[in-house]
Amino acid sequence: MKRPPSANQYRTAWAGDLRASEVGEEVRVAGWVHRRRDHGGLIFVDLRDRSGLLQLVLHPQSAPEAHAAAHDLRSEAAISVGGKVVARSADTVNPTLATGEIELAVSELRVLATSPTPPFPIDEDVEVDEVLRLRHRSLDLRRETMRDALVLRDAVVAVMRELLAAEDFVDIETPILTIASPSGARDFLVPARTHRGSFYALPQSPQLFKQLLMFAGFERYYQIARCFRDEDSRADRQPEFTQLDVELSFIGEEDVLALTERVMARVFEIGGFAVAAPPWPRLTYADAIARYGIDRPDTRFGLELHDVGELLRGSEFKVFESVLSASGVVRALNAGAHELSRAEQDGLNEIVQRYGAKAVAPIYAGDGGWRGNLAKFFTAQAIDAVNRELGAQDGDLLLFVADRAEVAAQALGALRLELGERFGLIDETRHDVLWVTDFPMFEWSETEQRFAAVHHPFTAPAPASGASELDFSDPGALLARAYDLVCDGVELGGGSIRINTPELQQEVFKVIGLSEEEAGARFGFLLEALRYGAPPHGGIALGVDRIVAICAGRESIRDVIAFPKTASGVDPLTGAPAPVDSAQLRELGLRTLA
Numbered sequence: 001m002k003r004p005p006s007a008n009q010y011r012t013a014w015a016g017d018l019r020a021s022e023v024g025e026e027v028r029v030a031g032w033v034h035r036r037r038d039h040g041g042l043i044f045v046d047l048r049d050r051s052g053l054l055q056l057v058l059h060p061q062s063a064p065e066a067h068a069a070a071h072d073l074r075s076e077a078a079i080s081v082g083g084k085v086v087a088r089s090a091d092t093v094n095p096t097l098a099t100g101e102i103e104l105a106v107s108e109l110r111v112l113a114t115s116p117t118p119p120f121p122i123d124e125d126v127e128v129d130e131v132l133r134l135r136h137r138s139l140d141l142r143r144e145t146m147r148d149a150l151v152l153r154d155a156v157v158a159v160m161r162e163l164l165a166a167e168d169f170v171d172i173e174t175p176i177l178t179i180a181s182p183s184g185a186r187d188f189l190v191p192a193r194t195h196r197g198s199f200y201a202l203p204q205s206p207q208l209f210k211q212l213l214m215f216a217g218f219e220r221y222y223q224i225a226r227c228f229r230d231e232d233s234r235a236d237r238q239p240e241f242t243q244l245d246v247e248l249s250f251i252g253e254e255d256v257l258a259l260t261e262r263v264m265a266r267v268f269e270i271g272g273f274a275v276a277a278p279p280w281p282r283l284t285y286a287d288a289i290a291r292y293g294i295d296r297p298d299t300r301f302g303l304e305l306h307d308v309g310e311l312l313r314g315s316e317f318k319v320f321e322s323v324l325s326a327s328g329v330v331r332a333l334n335a336g337a338h339e340l341s342r343a344e345q346d347g348l349n350e351i352v353q354r355y356g357a358k359a360v361a362p363i364y365a366g367d368g369g370w371r372g373n374l375a376k377f378f379t380a381q382a383i384d385a386v387n388r389e390l391g392a393q394d395g396d397l398l399l400f401v402a403d404r405a406e407v408a409a410q411a412l413g414a415l416r417l418e419l420g421e422r423f424g425l426i427d428e429t430r431h432d433v434l435w436v437t438d439f440p441m442f443e444w445s446e447t448e449q450r451f452a453a454v455h456h457p458f459t460a461p462a463p464a465s466g467a468s469e470l471d472f473s474d475p476g477a478l479l480a481r482a483y484d485l486v487c488d489g490v491e492l493g494g495g496s497i498r499i500n501t502p503e504l505q506q507e508v509f510k511v512i513g514l515s516e517e518e519a520g521a522r523f524g525f526l527l528e529a530l531r532y533g534a535p536p537h538g539g540i541a542l543g544v545d546r547i548v549a550i551c552a553g554r555e556s557i558r559d560v561i562a563f564p565k566t567a568s569g570v571d572p573l574t575g576a577p578a579p580v581d582s583a584q585l586r587e588l589g590l591r592t593l594a
Contacts, residue, residue, distance in 0.1 A: 007028075009080075010028065010030040010080045010112075011028050011029050011030040011049075011080065012027050012028045012029075013027045013028070013029055014029070014049060014050070014051035014052075015029040015030075015031055015047050015048070015049045015051060015052065015053070015054035015099070016049065016050075016051030016052020016053060016054060016098060016099060017051050017052075018054060018085055018099055018102060018104075019098075019099070019101070019102065020087060020101045020102055022085045022102070023085050023086060023087050023102060024084065024085065024086075025084070025085050026082070026083070026084055027082070027083070027084075027085060027104070028080065028081065028082040029047060029049065029054060029080070029081060029104065030049065030078070030079065030080040030081075030112070031047045031048050031049030031078070031079070032047070032048050032049070032076050032077065032078055032079075032122075032142065033045055033046075033047065033048075033073050033074065033075055033076060033077045033079060034046040034047065034048040034053060034075070034122070034123050035075070035123050036070070036073050036074070036075070038071070041059075041060055042057060042058065042059060042060075043057075043058040043067060043070045043071070044056065044057055044058075045058070045070060045073060046123075047079065047081065047104075048142070050147060050151075052097075052098055052099065053097060053099060054099045054102075054103070054104055055088075055094075055097075055099070055102075055103040055104070056081055056083070056103065056104050056106050057086075057103050057104070057105055057106065058070045058106045058109070059105065062105070062107070063083075063105075063106055063107050063108070063109075065108075065109075066081070066106050066107065066108055066109035069109045069111060070106075070109060072111075073111070074114065074115060074117070075115065075117070075118065075122065075123065076115035076118055076122060076139075076142075077111060077112075077113065077114050077115050078111075078112040078113040078115075079109060079110060079111055079112060080109075080110045080112055081104065081106045081108065081109045081110070082106070082107055082108040083104045083105045083106040083107045083108070084104070084105050084107070085102050085103075085104055085105075086102065086103060086104070086105045087101065087102055088100070088101055088102060088103055118136070118139050119132060119136055119139070120132060120133070120136070120139070120140075122139060122142050122143055125143070125144065125145060128140075130558070130566065131566060131572050134564070134566060134571070134572040134573055135572040135573055136573075137562075137563060137573050141562065145559075146559070148552070149548065149552050149554065149559055149560045150560070150562060152271060152548055152551060152552055152560075153544070153548045153560055155270050155271075156267050156270060156271060156544065156547060156548055156551065157224055157244075157544065159263075159266050159267055159270050160222075160224070160244050160263060160267065161222075161224070163262065163263050163266055164220075164222045164246070164263065167220070167259070167262075168220050169220040169221065169222045169246070170218055170220060170221055170222075171221075171222055171223060171224075172213060172218065172221050172223060173223060174203070174206040174209035174210065174213075174223065174225065175203070175209065176202060176203060176226070177190060177200040177201075177202070178200060178201055178202075178203050178209075179200070179201055179522070180199065180201040181201065181204060181522075185204060185229040185230060185231040186229070186230035186231060187201035187202065187204065187228075187229075187230060188201065188202040188228045188229075188230050188239070189201055189202075190202065191588045191589070191590055193587060193588050196588070196589035197589065202228035203225075203227060203228060204227055204228065204229050205225070205227050205243070205245065205541055206223060206225050206227075206245050207456060207458060208458070208523075208526055210223075210245060210247040210539060211247070211458065211498055211526070211534075211537065212525075212526070212529055213247065214247055214248075214249045214498075214534070214535060214537040215529045215530070215532065215533075215534045215535070217249075218249075219248065219249040219250070219535075220247075220248055220249070221245075221246070221247045221248075221539075222244065222245060222246045222247075223244075223245045224242060224243075224244060224245075224544065225242065225243055225244075225245040225541075226240060226241075226242055227240070227241055227242070227243055228240050228241075229241075232569075236490065236545075236546055236549070236556070236557055237557075238545070238557060238558070238561065238564055238565055239565060239569050240565075241543065241544075241545050241557075242543075242544040242545055243493070243541045243542060243543050243544055244263075244493075244541065244542040244544055245539070245541050246259070246260075246495075246539045246540050246541070246542075247537060247538070247539035248537060248538065248539060249535040249536070249537045250535050250536060250537070251536065251537065251538060252497065252536070252538070253437075253481060253483060253497055253538070255538075256483070256495060256497075256538050256539060256540055257279075257435060257483060258278075258279075260485060260493075260540055260542070261278035261279060261280060262278070263542075264278075264433075264485070264492075264542070264547075265277065265278050267547060267551070268433075268551065271547075271548070271551025271552070272551070273431060273550070273551045274431060275431045275432075275433045275487070276432075276433065280433045280434055280435060281434045281435070282434065282435040282436075282437055283297070283434055283435070283436050283437070284436070284437055284438040285436055285437070285438050285439045285440065286438065286465075288436050289409050289413075290305065290307065290409075291304045291305055292304065292305065292413055292416065293305050293331075293408075293409040293410055293411075293412050293413020293414070293416060294409075294410070294413040294414075294417075294489075295436055295439070295484065296436065296484065296486045296489055296490065296491040297413075297434075297436075297486065297489060298417065298420070298426065298432070298488055298489030299432045299434060300426050300427050300430050300431075300432050300488060301420045301425040301426050301427070302425070303333050303334070303335060303336075303416045303419060303420060303425065304333065304416075305331050305332070305333050305409070305412050305413065305416065306331065306332055306333065306389050306390055307329055307330070307331050308330055308331065308332050308386050308389055308390070308400070309324050309328075309329050309330040309331075309402075311382055311385040311386050311389060312324075312330055312378065312382050312386065314382075315377050315378045315379070315382060316376075316377040316378075317374065317377035317378065319361070319402055320361075320400075320402050323402040323403060324402075328402060328403055328404050328405065328408070329402070329403070329404070329405045329408050330400060330401070330402045330408075331400070331401055331402075331408045331409065331412050332386070332390060332398055332399060332400045332401070332412075333390070333398075333399055333412060333415070333416055334390040334391060334392055334396050334397075334398055335396070335397040335398070335399055335419050335423075336396055336397065336423065337393075337395040337396055337397070338397050338423060339364075339397075340362070340397065345360070345362050348360045348362070348399065348415060348418075351411075351414055351415050351418055352401055352411035352412070352414070352415055353411075354411075354414070355407060355410040355411040355414055356403070356407045356410070356411065357401050357403045357407050357408065357411035357412075358403065359401075360399050360400065360401060360415065361374060361399070361400040361401070361402070362397060362398070362399055362400075363375065363397075363398045363399075363400065364395070364396070364397055364398070365387060365392040365393060365394055365395065365396045365398060366394045366395060367394065368394075369383050369384075369387075370383050370398075386398070399412070399415065401415075417489070431487060431488055432487065432488060433485070433486070433487045434485075434486055434487075435483055435484070435485060435486070436483065436484045436486055437482070437483045438462075438465075438479050438480075439454055439455065439479065439480045439482045439483075439484075440454050440476070440478070440479060440480065441453065441454060441459065441461040441462070441475070441478040441479055441480040442454065442475045442476055442478060442511060442512070443476070444476060450512065450513040451475050451476070451511050451512055451513070452512055453508070453512055454480060454482070455480055455482045455494065455496055456496075457505075457508050457509060457512055457514075458496075458498050458499055458505070458508075458526075459480045459481065459482050459496040459497070459498065459499070460480070460481040460496065460497045460498055460499050460500075460504070460538075461478045461479070461480060461481070461499075461504075461508065462478065462479040462480060462481050463478070463479070464477035464478055464479065465477075465479065472507055472510075472511060475511045480496060481496055481497040481538070482494065482495070482496035482497075483495060483496065483540075485540075485542070487550055488550065490546060490550055491543075491546075492542055492543055492546055492547055492550070493540055493541050493542030493543055493547075494540065494541065495538065495539050495540030495541060496538055496539075497536070497537070497538035498537050498538050498539075499530075500530065500534040500535060500536050500537060501530060501534070502527050502530040502531055505519075505523075505526070505527060505530060506519060506527070509523075545557040545560060545561055548560040579592075
């Protein structure tokens with residue numbers, strides 16, 4: 001609930017908080033001219049402050065000086081007015097406005113600052129070029145949609161803090177200037193003037209520090225943390241971002257998931273975002289990839305993927321046979337009864353080719369079998385088996401991708417999302433929240449010819465599926481004690497149970513190619529701290545920007561950040577990034593190659 005401001009010379013109340021219960025009261029409000037309407041005698045002004053809009057009425061007889069001053073008012077001028085709250089007549093009530101039953105009969109008007117015509121409308125919700133919006137961000141933030149987004153962000157962060165404080169968490173800040181990490185995205189580096197040739201790194205997350213806080217005995221830590229990653233921007237990514245960072249000691253996975261559900265259920269409630277009550281469904285990584293082709297699936301619609309390779313093995317279609325004989329897969333989905341033109345089918349090829357697949361094989365079900373040129377390569381028994389697997393009926397479009405397992409999953413998963421949007425299959429009124437668990441611990445990098453940690457190398461490994469003990473002889477089979485929270489196909493956050501012994505940490509470092517000497521040089525402080533009774537611990541990091549964006553119904557997190565960068569990482573407001581002068585470079589012992 002909004003608190004009224006302290007009375008001062010400019011205002012005694014928020015304009016948007018006044019209601020019919022205040023009729024007859026003398027008040028003073030301040031804000032900006034949203035609109036001005038001159039009716040020949042009466043002048044009406046919509047005044048806007050952070051709380052909303054209030055209609056002002058200026059009478060030439062009762063307030064001649066204020067009325068005269070109002071003739072010269074222009075949009076976005078800053079004003080302070082005093083007067084009496086009066087009820088509107090029944091035929092002038094505005095039901096779409098919170099203050100629509102009242103208006104302020106102005107007795108005094110003070111113009112505090114004038115304004116030229118803004119570069120884009122503030123009083124209309126119209127499409128404006130993003131670079132122009134960001135260049136004039138203070139004006140953009142005056143617009144109702146942007147104001148509401150930042151107020152919602154404040155409410156979300158406030159409820160996070162409130163709930164965690166109630167559960168005995170301690171808010172602790174961690175360093176912004178730290179050491180470069182060998183995992184994850186590229187670091188932003190900061191040259192150290194007093195140690196030439198050496199660099200700080202901006203933190204990609206507070207990961208190691210929050211683990212040290214667990215070793216230190218704080219047991220329950222949280223932070224609304226600023227994080228930095230030098231990677232390409234996109235709608236849900238910025239070079240600097242904010243996350244709710246949480247870590248707990250003497251816990252397991254269930255404790256972290258239950259806590260997160262308590263916090264996020266309340267956040268969704270505050271955001272007016274209707275989701276099912278927790279506990280939320282869980283999906284293993286393997287099932288997510290098999291059914292949706294992606295580890296952050298949007299489960300609001302069907303079109304699930306199916307592995308049909310064994311059902312088609314031995315066919316006369318050489319494309320499928322060559323892939324299957326090379327240990328590849330054939331996966332398919334039933335797109336439903338949709339006739340696509342040749343050009344539209346070629347467009348589907350372009351989608352899967354972005355993910356490394358060669359092409360989509362489209363086949364229409366019909367006449368109890370398949371229609372089209374490809375049908376002749378398959379037996380009636382194989383066709384019938386695939387139709388049963390895909391639930392195909394006459395007229396359904398079946399789409400096949402044959403390739404390596406990971407390529408087929410990614411390509412067909414992307415195609416599924418495209419078709420879901422194209423055919424209007426996504427129920428925008430419904431929101432699905434779920435956990436994805438049991439991720440692989442390591443993945444093989446063909447470019448670097450070594451294993452890399454899927455999450456980060458401080459995640460605790462779990463035995464391979466069906467095994468009871470850790471076996472590092474086959475790192476690719478090991479699972480991770482990791483979990484991600486997903487909503488409507490967007491990853492809202494992720495975390496894991498961490499390693500709490502130096503021996504296990506060294507084993508993981510060894511798998512990702514870090515020798516004991518390298519591990520000691522980079523993470524000696526962590527390995528040393530692990531020796532002194534480090535408790536079982538784990539946590540999660542939740543993306544505040546993404547959470548607010550999804551609650552506010554915004555496609556881009558740039559619309560819920562006060563001062564974001566563009567998609568190319570540029571700040572049109574300040575001009576950053578920008579060259580620095582040669583004196584600064586010399587002081588740092590640097591020179592540019594450009």
